[in-house]
Amino acid sequence: MQSSALRPCTLNRSQRPFRGFPSTSGRSAPFRCRAGLDEDVLARLKAAEEEAARLRKELAAAQAAKGAQDPVEKEGKPVRIDSVDNRETLFGGGPRTTWLSEKDVEFFSGPAGVREEDASTEAPEYKATVQRRLLIGGILAAGLGAFALVPTEALRPKPSKPMYFYLVPLLRVQELLGECRSIIEAADWDQLRQALSRIEGPPNNVRQNLDNIIALIPEAKAASRAQELSADLYEYLRSLDYQQYFDAIPQKAISGAQNAQYAAFSLSSLQAAQAKMTELLALVPRDQLQLARDQLAVGY
Structure with a gap:
């Protein structure tokens, strides 16, 4: 029997001794690549954090050196269009100035x-x-x-005509008051209102003529008293019409008791108005009052 010498096994590592089984060398490669990528990402994140920290420190140092301000404060306070000085007006559209700037x-x-x-x-x-x-x-x-x-009356312009010209309508009012007594006693209220319209309105215009007479009275004390009397006189003239003070509903027919009540009120107002008129005429100069009576006598 021929014996053969045993030789050591010298298998090439590149060759696969067993083709039926997959090689284990191909499995370890992906794990090694993935681990390398994770280390690279971590390194980059760490570098980015270090860079951000460095930039924050530089920004804080720059702000501390320059004295950082709010951007709104740097630009200045904005102009408010709804303020008192800059509110837009309805017609002009521009700024409105105040009384005290x-x-x-x-x-x-x-x-x-x-x-x-x-x-x-x-x-x-x-x-x-x-x-x-x-x-x-x-x-x-x-x-x-x-x-x-300064009283308001002193600021009014003086009437251009003499006093007697304004006294004539006042004397006509005095005559009309005498006629109103019979009208009130007859309870003819429509005729009474017509007479009152002639007293307050044209041609007599009692309130306007009273103001003109007061403005022409030379003495200040007499003018002040005439001012008080004229206010009372005008109030009594208005109260001649009972409807100014009574809450009366217009009716076609007024009962006798109501007519008596209204007539008593109007007659008391008439008496007071005549008294105020007499006292007021006593304050005006005598010569001017006589000229007014002369004008009235000739039909002026």
Whole structure:
């Protein structure tokens, strides 16, 4: 028997000794690639975080150095269109000015930037300016107060015609009041209202002529008393019509008791009106009253 020498096994590693089984070398490659990618992503994230931290530190340092401000404060306060000074008007569409602007306030109180604790407020020039402005303001206030005390009658223009011209209609009103007594006693209310329309309206216009007469009275005390009497006289003339004071429903026929009540009220008002008229005519100059009576006698 021929014996053969045993040789060591020298299989090539590139060759597969068993073709029926898959090689295990192909499985380990994907795991090694995936682990490498994860390490790369983690490294990039770490670098990005370091870069962001560095940028935040640089931004904080820059803001601290320059004194960062709010963007709104840098641009200034926006102009409000709904404020008092800049509200759009209905017709003009432009800004509306107020009665007292900031410049007017600064004229009396000084610039808005000046504070009490500033050293400029202690300067003699500043104190003199403030005192001068306060003095001007006090004079203006005193002038306005004195103007407000002036009676309205003194501001009216004087009538252009002489007094007797305005006394003639007043004398006609006095005659009409005498005629109203019989009308009231007869309870003829329609005729009474016609007479009142002639007293208050043309041709007599009692209220307007009373104002003209008062404006021409020379004495101030007499004019003041005439003003009071004219107001009372006009009130009594209006009360001659009972409908001005009674809540009377217009009816075709008024009962006898109602007519008596209305007539008593109107007669009392008539008596008071005649008394006020007599007292008022006593305050006017005698010569002017006589001229008015002469004009009335010739049919003026």
